[in-house]
Amino acid sequence: MNEAMALTIALPLFGALAAAAWPGRSSVIGILSVLLSGAAVTWLFTLVMTHGEAYQLLGGWQAGLAIALHADFLAAVMLLLTALVALAISVYATCYFRSPRDAARFWPLWLLLLAALNGLFLSADLFNLYVTLELLGLSAVALTALSGKRAAIRAALRYLLVGLLGSLGYLAGVAILYTGFGTLDMQQVGERIAVDPASEIALILMTGGLLLKTALFPLHFWLPAAHSNAPAPVSAALSALVVKAGFYLVLRLWTEVFAEAISPQGAMLIGLLGCAAIIWGSWQALKAERLKLLAAYSTVAQLGYLFVGLMLLFTTPMGQDYELVLGAIMLMALTHGFAKSSLFLAIGVVQQRAGHDRIAELDGTSQRLPATTFAIALAGTALIGLPPSGAFLGKWHLLSASIDAGQWLLVLVMSIGSLLAAAYVFRVLGHAFGNAAFASRPVNMALQEWPALALGLVATLLLGLGSHWIWAFLEISS
Amino acid sequence: MLETSTLYGLLGIVLASLGLHAVILQTDTLRRVLAINILGVGVFLVFIATAYNGPDAAPDPVPHALVLTGIVVAVAATALALALRRRLESSAEDGDDE
Numbered sequence: 001m002n003e004a005m006a007l008t009i010a011l012p013l014f015g016a017l018a019a020a021a022w023p024g025r026s027s028v029i030g031i032l033s034v035l036l037s038g039a040a041v042t043w044l045f046t047l048v049m050t051h052g053e054a055y056q057l058l059g060g061w062q063a064g065l066a067i068a069l070h071a072d073f074l075a076a077v078m079l080l081l082t083a084l085v086a087l088a089i090s091v092y093a094t095c096y097f098r099s100p101r102d103a104a105r106f107w108p109l110w111l112l113l114l115a116a117l118n119g120l121f122l123s124a125d126l127f128n129l130y131v132t133l134e135l136l137g138l139s140a141v142a143l144t145a146l147s148g149k150r151a152a153i154r155a156a157l158r159y160l161l162v163g164l165l166g167s168l169g170y171l172a173g174v175a176i177l178y179t180g181f182g183t184l185d186m187q188q189v190g191e192r193i194a195v196d197p198a199s200e201i202a203l204i205l206m207t208g209g210l211l212l213k214t215a216l217f218p219l220h221f222w223l224p225a226a227h228s229n230a231p232a233p234v235s236a237a238l239s240a241l242v243v244k245a246g247f248y249l250v251l252r253l254w255t256e257v258f259a260e261a262i263s264p265q266g267a268m269l270i271g272l273l274g275c276a277a278i279i280w281g282s283w284q285a286l287k288a289e290r291l292k293l294l295a296a297y298s299t300v301a302q303l304g305y306l307f308v309g310l311m312l313l314f315t316t317p318m319g320q321d322y323e324l325v326l327g328a329i330m331l332m333a334l335t336h337g338f339a340k341s342s343l344f345l346a347i348g349v350v351q352q353r354a355g356h357d358r359i360a361e362l363d364g365t366s367q368r369l370p371a372t373t374f375a376i377a378l379a380g381t382a383l384i385g386l387p388p389s390g391a392f393l394g395k396w397h398l399l400s401a402s403i404d405a406g407q408w409l410l411v412l413v414m415s416i417g418s419l420l421a422a423a424y425v426f427r428v429l430g431h432a433f434g435n436a437a438f439a440s441r442p443v444n445m446a447l448q449e450w451p452a453l454a455l456g457l458v459a460t461l462l463l464g465l466g467s468h469w470i471w472a473f474l475e476i477s478s
Numbered sequence: 479m480l481e482t483s484t485l486y487g488l489l490g491i492v493l494a495s496l497g498l499h500a501v502i503l504q505t506d507t508l509r510r511v512l513a514i515n516i517l518g519v520g521v522f523l524v525f526i527a528t529a530y531n532g533p534d535a536a537p538d539p540v541p542h543a544l545v546l547t548g549i550v551v552a553v554a555a556t557a558l559a560l561a562l563r564r565r566l567e568s569s570a571e572d573g574d575d576e
Binding site: 130174178 | 494498501507511517518521524525540541544548551554555558559563565566570
C-alpha cells in the first residue's frame with residue numbers, strides 16, 4: 001500500500017552507512033537523512049490520522065514469515081516526537097561537533113540510533129523488537145562514550161552491561177511466549193494469552209528487563225552517570241527519546257499483549273515504584289551541583305509520572321477515564337521529550353560558553369546568554385508542569401483520575417514532585433541571574449540556541465494550548 | 479526418564495542463573511562481560527530446547543533462526559564491551575584521570 005513505514009527506517013539506516021563511507025561529508029549527509037526521514041514520518045503521520053492505522057508486510061512475504069510493521073496513533077505520535085527532536089538535535093550538532101573527526105564519529109551512530117528508534121516504534125513482532133532494542137542500546141552506548149573521557153567510558157560500559165542484562169531478560173520472556181503460544185506476532189500473542197504461571201514469568205522477565213532499560217527507580221542507578229557524561233546532543237537524545245522507547249514497549253506489552261494477565265497488585269507495584277522515582281529523582285535533582293546531573297535526575301523523576309499513569313490505566317475502568325489517562329500519559333511523554341531535549345541542548349551552550357556546568361557558578365548567565373537562559377526557563381516551566389505547558393494538562397488529568405480512583409497517595413506524591421521540580425528549576429534560574437552586563441544581542445550562537453528555544457516553546461506553548469487533538473483522536477479510534 | 483529437551487532446558491536455566499548471579503555480584507568488568515555471555519548462552523539453550531518436537535518430527539526452525547540472530551548480537555555487544563574496557567585501561571596508563 002505505502003512505503004512510508006519502511007522509509008522511516010531505511011532512510012536513516014542508509015544515511016548512517018553513507019556517513020560512515022564518506023566521513024568528510026558526514027554532517028551534510030546527516031542533516032539530509034534526518035530531513036528525509038522526517039518527511040517520511042510526516043507522510044506516515046498523515047496516513048495514520050486519515051486511516052487510523054497502517055500495516056505492512058515487508059518483502060512480499062506472507063503473514064507469519066514477513067517482517068511486519070504496524071503504526072497506530074501511539075506509534076505515529078512517538079515517531080513525530082522523535083523526528084522533531086532529532087531535527088533540532090541535528091541542527092545543534094552541526095555546530096557542537098566542530099572538528100571533522102568528531103562529526104565523522106557522531107553522525108553514523110546518531111543516524112543508526114534513529115533507525116533503531118523508528119524500527120522499535122513500528123515493529124509488530126516480539127523478536128524484531130528485541131533486535132531494535134539491541135541496535136538502540138549499542139548505538140546509544142557508543143554515543144555515550146563519544147567524548148573519550150574516562151568518566152564517560154566508565155558510564156558507557158555500565159550502561160552497556162545493564163542494557164544487555166535487560167535485553168536478555170526480555171529475550172527469555174519472548175522464548176517463553178513463543179513456546180506457549182507458537183507465534184511472535186504481538187497481536188496474536190495478545191489474543192491467545194492465558195493467565196498461567198508461564199505467562200506470568202514471561203511478563204515479569206520482559207517487564208523487568210525493560211524497566212532496567214527505562215531506569216525506573218530503583219533500577220535507575222546507571223542513568224545519571226550515562227546521561228550526564230555524554231556530549232550535550234547525545235544527552236538530549238538519551239533522556240528525551242531512548243528511555244521513552246523502553247516505556248513505550250512496557251505500555252504496549254501491558255495494554256496489548258499481557259492485558260489479561262496483569263494483576264491489580266502488579267499495577268500497584270509499578271505505580272509505587274513510579275512514586276518513589278518522582279520523590280527520589282526530584283530530591284536528587286535539587287541536591288545536584290552540576291546542571292547536567294540535575295537534568296539527568298529530573299529524567300528519573302519524570303519517568304516516574306509515566307509509570308504512575310500506567311498504574312492509573314489499569315485501575316480505571318475502560319471508557320472515558322481510560323482515554324483521559326492514556327492521553328495524559330502521551331502528553332506527559334511528549335512534553336518531557338521536548339522539554340528535556342531543550343534543557344540538555346541549552347546546558348550544552350552554557351557549558352561551552354562558561355567552560356563548566358556548576359550551578360553555584362552560573363552567575364550572570366542570563367545576561368551573557370539571554371536566549372539560552374530563556375530556553376532553560378521554558379523547559380523548566382514544562383518540567384514543573386506550570387500552565388500553559390503540556391505537562392500541566394497531563395498532570396491535571398492524572399491528578400483528577402487519581403482523585404476519582406481514591407488514590408490519595410498519588411495526589412500527594414505528584415504535588416510534592418511538582419514543588420520539588422519548582423525548587424530545582426528556580427534554583428538554577430536564581431543562580432543564572434546576576435549583576436553582569438547584558439550581551440548586546442539576545443541570540444549569540446544561533447544554530448545552537450534556536451533549537452533549544454524551539455523545543456522549549458513546543459513543550460510549553462504548543463503542547464499545552466493545542467493538545468486537544470490527542471484526545472479527539474483517541475475518542476475517534478476507540 | 480528425563481527427556482533430552484528437558485535436560486537441555488534445565489541446563490540452560492542453571493547456566494542463566496549462574497550468569498545472573500555473577501553479573502550482579504562481580505565487580506571486575508571482564509568477569510561481568512563473561513557472566514553476561516554465560517547468561518546469554520543459558521537463555522539461548524532454553525530457547526533451542528523448546529524447538530524439539532520428539533524423535534520423529536523435525537524440530538521447529540524458528541527458535542534456531544532467532545538464537546542465531548541473538549548470538550550475532552551477543553558477539554557485537556561483547557566486542558564493544560571489550561573495546562570500551564581497553565580504552566579505559568589505556569587511558570589509565572596515560573594518567574588521564576578526568
